[in-house]
Amino acid sequence: MLLAADGFRLGGDRGRDRASRRLSAARAPLRHRALAGALALAAALVGAGAARADVEPDEHGQVAVLPAQPGSHWVWVPDRVLRHAQLFDGDTGTMLGTLDGTAGNLSGPAPLFSPKRGEIYVVDPVYARGHRGERKDYVVIYDAVTLAVRGEVEIPPRSASIGHGYQLAAVLDDERFLVVFNQDPANSVSVVDLETRRFVEEIVIGGCALVYPTGGSQFGTLCGNGTAIEVELDASGHKQRATRSETFFDTVRDPLTEKGVRDGARWLFASFEGRLQAVDFSAEQPVAAPAWPLFTDAERGARWRIGGMQHLAFHRGTQRLYALVHQGGPGSHKDPGSAIWVYDVARRQRVQDIAVPGLLPAFARPILELPRGGWGEWLLRQVSPNPGAHSIAVTQDAHPLLFVRHGEIGALGVVDALSGALVREIDEIGISGPTLLVPPGP
Amino acid sequence: MTGLDALLERYARRLARRSDRRGFLAKLGALVVGGAALPLLPIARGLAAAPDGKARPAEVDGPAGDPTSCEYWRHCAIDGFLCSCCGGSQTSCPPGTEMAPITWIGTCRNPADGKDYAIWYNDCCGRGFCGRCFCNRNEGDRPVYHPYRSNDINWCSGASTQVYHCSTALVIGLAEEGQPEK
Numbered sequence: 001m002l003l004a005a006d007g008f009r010l011g012g013d014r015g016r017d018r019a020s021r022r023l024s025a026a027r028a029p030l031r032h033r034a035l036a037g038a039l040a041l042a043a044a045l046v047g048a049g050a051a052r053a054d055v056e057p058d059e060h061g062q063v064a065v066l067p068a069q070p071g072s073h074w075v076w077v078p079d080r081v082l083r084h085a086q087l088f089d090g091d092t093g094t095m096l097g098t099l100d101g102t103a104g105n106l107s108g109p110a111p112l113f114s115p116k117r118g119e120i121y122v123v124d125p126v127y128a129r130g131h132r133g134e135r136k137d138y139v140v141i142y143d144a145v146t147l148a149v150r151g152e153v154e155i156p157p158r159s160a161s162i163g164h165g166y167q168l169a170a171v172l173d174d175e176r177f178l179v180v181f182n183q184d185p186a187n188s189v190s191v192v193d194l195e196t197r198r199f200v201e202e203i204v205i206g207g208c209a210l211v212y213p214t215g216g217s218q219f220g221t222l223c224g225n226g227t228a229i230e231v232e233l234d235a236s237g238h239k240q241r242a243t244r245s246e247t248f249f250d251t252v253r254d255p256l257t258e259k260g261v262r263d264g265a266r267w268l269f270a271s272f273e274g275r276l277q278a279v280d281f282s283a284e285q286p287v288a289a290p291a292w293p294l295f296t297d298a299e300r301g302a303r304w305r306i307g308g309m310q311h312l313a314f315h316r317g318t319q320r321l322y323a324l325v326h327q328g329g330p331g332s333h334k335d336p337g338s339a340i341w342v343y344d345v346a347r348r349q350r351v352q353d354i355a356v357p358g359l360l361p362a363f364a365r366p367i368l369e370l371p372r373g374g375w376g377e378w379l380l381r382q383v384s385p386n387p388g389a390h391s392i393a394v395t396q397d398a399h400p401l402l403f404v405r406h407g408e409i410g411a412l413g414v415v416d417a418l419s420g421a422l423v424r425e426i427d428e429i430g431i432s433g434p435t436l437l438v439p440p441g442p
Numbered sequence: 443m444t445g446l447d448a449l450l451e452r453y454a455r456r457l458a459r460r461s462d463r464r465g466f467l468a469k470l471g472a473l474v475v476g477g478a479a480l481p482l483l484p485i486a487r488g489l490a491a492a493p494d495g496k497a498r499p500a501e502v503d504g505p506a507g508d509p510t511s512c513e514y515w516r517h518c519a520i521d522g523f524l525c526s527c528c529g530g531s532q533t534s535c536p537p538g539t540e541m542a543p544i545t546w547i548g549t550c551r552n553p554a555d556g557k558d559y560a561i562w563y564n565d566c567c568g569r570g571f572c573g574r575c576f577c578n579r580n581e582g583d584r585p586v587y588h589p590y591r592s593n594d595i596n597w598c599s600g601a602s603t604q605v606y607h608c609s610t611a612l613v614i615g616l617a618e619e620g621q622p623e624k
Contacts, residue, residue, distance in 0.1 A: 081571065103570060104604045106596040131570060131605045161596035161604050162586055163521065184599050185544060185589060209587040224587045251588045252622050258585040331581040331621075 065145050066096060070113065072397040076437040077405070077412060078108030078165060079430035085109045085122075085437075086430065090401045090414045093426045097147050102126050104135065107165025111142075113439040116175040117194060118144045123159050123169050123180055139169075139178060139192050155190040155199050158182035164309050165435045166259050167210040174217045177237050181211050181221075189221075191237045200237035205229060210258055214281035215265045222258060222269075226251050228279050228286040241284075248288035249277065257306070257333065261314035261321070268314060268321065268345070270294065270306045272333050276321070276343075292348050294323060294341070303327045307335045309407055309434035310391035315400050315417060319345045322354070322392055322402060322417070336388035336406055342420075354420035357413035358386030359406050362425035389413070393436035403436050405429075412436075502554045512577035514611070516561050518621075519548030519582050521593035522609035525566055527575030532611045535566035541610070542567055542601040546593050548582055549617045558617040564610050567598035572608040582621035 066087075073090035078101070085108060087096040101109030104125030112121045120142040128134045135157040141150045160168050160183035169180045171194070180190040182202065187209055191200040208223035217233040226247040234240040249256050249271065256269040256277055265282035266289075275291040295304050304325050306312075311324040321344075324337025342352035361380045370376035390407040394400050394417050401423065404413035412426040505513035509526040516532060517524070529536035541564050548561045584591035598604045 106606055125604060127603065127605070132568065132603055135604070158599075161599060161606075163594040163596065164586075183586075183589075183595065185595070185597070187589075207587070209585070209589070222585070222587045224589070251584060252591075255584050255588065258587065331579070331583070333583070334578065334580050 063146075064097075066147065068118075068145060070115075070144070070439050070441070072441055073395050073401050074439055075393060075395075075403045075412075076111045076439065077429050077433065078110055078435055078437070079433045080106060080108040080165075081431040081433075083108060084430075085111050087111075088412065088426055088429065090395070090403060090423070090426075093414070093424050099142060099147065103131050104161060106161040106163050107168075107435065108433045110165055110168065110435060110437055111439075112169060112171045112178065112437075113144060114171050114175045114194065115440060119150065119194070120144050120147070121169075121171065121178055121194075123155075125157065125159050125161065137180075139180065141194075141197065151197055153192050153197050153199055155180055155192060156182065156188075156202055158184040158188065158202075159190070163434065164259070165433070166310060167212055170211045170213045170219060172213050172217055172219060172233070173215050177217055177233055179211045179219055181209065183209070189219075189231070191233060193237050201239070203231060203239045203242075205231070205242075212260065212262070212267050212281075214267075218281065220267065220279070220281050220286060222256065222260075224251055228281075228288070230281050230286050243285045245279070245286035245288060248279075257311070259308075259310050259312055261312045263314055263316055263319075263345075268312065270312060270323065272305070272330075274300065274304070274306055276345075294325075294343065294350075303329060305329075305332060306337075307333050308337050308390040308392075309334060310393065310436060311337060313392045313394040313402065314345075315394050316396055317398065317400075318418075320351070320417070321345050322394060324356070324389060324392055326388065334390075336390045338386075338388045340389075340392060340402070340404075340415075340420075352420060354402070354415060355422075356386065356389045357404055357415065357422050357425065358384060359389070359404070359409045359411040359413055359425065360384040360387060362411035362413075362427045363409045366427050391434060391436050393438045395438050396441055403438070405433075405436055407434050408432050502552070506553050509611075510575055512575070512579065515552050515554075516550050516559075516611035516613070517577055518550035518579050519546070519561070519593055520563050520609055520611060521578045521580070521583070522563075522565065522576070522606070523572035524575035524577055525572070525608040525610045528566075528572035528608040530566060530608065530610065535564075535610065536569070536572070536608065539566040539568045539607050540601050540603070541565075542597045542599075544600045545597040546590055546595065547614070548591075548593075549619075549621045550581070551620065558620045560614040560617040562610075562612040562614055563593065563597075564612060565597045565601070566607045566610065567601040567605055568603045569607040570605060 076085045078085040083101040084098050086098050102124045109122045122140045124140050125137045137155050137157045137159045138152045140152045143150050160181045171178050178192040182188045189203045193200050208221040212220040214220050220230045226249045228245045232241040254271045254273045256271050260267040260269040266278050266280045269277045274295040277291040278289040280287045307326050308324040313322040323341050325341050326338045340354040344351045361384045365377050389404045391405040393403045400417035402415040402417040410430050412429045414423045505511035506515045509532040526532050535541045545564045551558050583593050586592045598606045
């Protein structure tokens with residue numbers, strides 16, 4: 001221990017000296033003993049507190065990693081302005097990591113996860129000089145634990161850039177092949193072999209758009225003539241089969257929105273006018289089931305419609321379909337939803353209404369530098385309108401969470417997908433973006 | 443409904459209508475909690491007077507005649523930043539950018555003459571987001587499997603660079619029929 005004369009005594013020791021002097025003062029008449037005892041106890045406590053170990057110097061160069069198994073309540077939030085996607089944990093509201101995108105992508109990067117390979121994939125259109133120069137497109141391969149780049153596969157420089165960012169690429173169920181929708185503006189699909197990390201081939205799907213995994217090495221796509229096509233790849237990733245359905249929807253009068261949700265080998269799509277259309281891809285040829293209405297005549301009369309950017313979510317275990325709905329007219333199919341209606345798909349019945357959380361206060365509070373829980377935030381919550389939500393996504397576990405996003409408001413709503421109760425808001429999630437991606441579970 | 447309620451509802455509806463893609467300026471609007479957006483000048487400059495004295499199209503007063511307004515009549519199916527706010531106009535790209543050669547087509551009714559016109563919404567490419575005057579209206583818009591009616595597609599994909607900056611609204615000519623919804 002350094003001496004006081006050195007003028008350099010550690011605080012903890014100084015505290016103990018003070019306590020000692022006070023104990024001496026306690027040698028006093030009996031009537032003062034109780035008071036002195038209390039003082040001594042307090043001083044000892046103060047001394048003990050001051051004697052806590054100092055903060056140790058930190059080790060330089062530490063980098064966090066993610067758990068080997070993704071959380072069942074994780075969600076990626078792509079941002080088109082900040083050109084990245086960030087991973088959040090819905091259970092804690094904490095941010096876990098970031099993957100970057102590029103200027104050539106209009107909707108922000110959409111991370112695709114392969115549990116078997118422990119890898120995450122992002123499609124990056126890259127220009128040699130940032131916004132200009134030669135374009136090259138890559139599927140960038142990230143380690144799912146470290147988020148470090150493991151490799152990349154160059155693909156034809158035609159990957160699609162679409163504002164809604166929905167189903168532009170997919171890892172097929174075999175986790176062997178990844179498919180990328182191209183539009184330059186002709187439509188095709190690039191196939192990447194994730195095992196060999198090589199581009200395999202470009203499959204022309206003229207008149208059709210987007211990629212919907214349907215099982216094994218197969219994917220579906222929706223077509224402008226009111227049909228769907230299913231493509232099956234062979235063991236090397238080349239096209240083995242492409243079969244087209246019968247015509248089952250009118251692309252002008254009542255088109256299906258392309259924001260379908262998956263239930264095994266079938267996909268569920270909603271039409272502009274509110275028909276729910278299931279398309280089964282389990283057979284050789286895609287088959288559309290009879291559509292059924294999401295809205296009663298009275299609800300249609302009250303102008304209830306589907307709408308948003310990612311306006312459907314589906315929980316396979318409970319067969320519950322979540323639909324963002326609003327009151328509006330024709331042409332409002334991208335307007336944000338003011339409510340979330342929940343359907344039992346097996347019974348074809350609406351079973352629950354969930355309120356869309358108003359995300360404006362959570363977004364504005366940190367920008368306005370209002371303390372959390374203070375009167376300023378209270379006032380903000382009283383006066384803020386609720387602009388609704390563009391996008392929803394649900395986790396697939398037994399206690400699912402529903403994530404809710406407005407495309408231009410940087411806050412995320414986390415809702416108990418069974419009770420409908422708001423669990424939390426996550427602020428500062430970015431600036432703008434249309435989609436939410438829940439990584440597939442193990 | 444109180445005046446404040448009406449104001450907030452109007453604000454919310456405007457935000458909802460205009461918020462879809464590319465629109466990070468909506469963030470700025472979102473900060474004006476309980477407030478109104480910037481006023482839009484009631485000017486009509488969409489169609490200039492013909493210098494040769496020929497008859498010119500009737501002009502439109504108010505936002506429907508203002509190319510910097512989302513309510514401009516040609517903008518009925520636009521999705522993006524208005525080039526009129528970005529150094530260009532409804533018919534020209536801003537300096538340094540490139541007009542995409544192909545695009546989607548909308549059909550908008552001109553309130554001045556009551557006629558339907560086919561509109562090209564050519565994107566301007568080669569600079570990052572303009573970030574001003576975001577507007578998303580979807581009259582006649584269709585999903586991306588119907589590309590020439592789809593405003594979600596980044597039509598800079600047909601230009602030398604896919605980097606999107608803003609959107610124009612060029613009249614092609616009279617439309618033979620109105621939008622599917624009308």
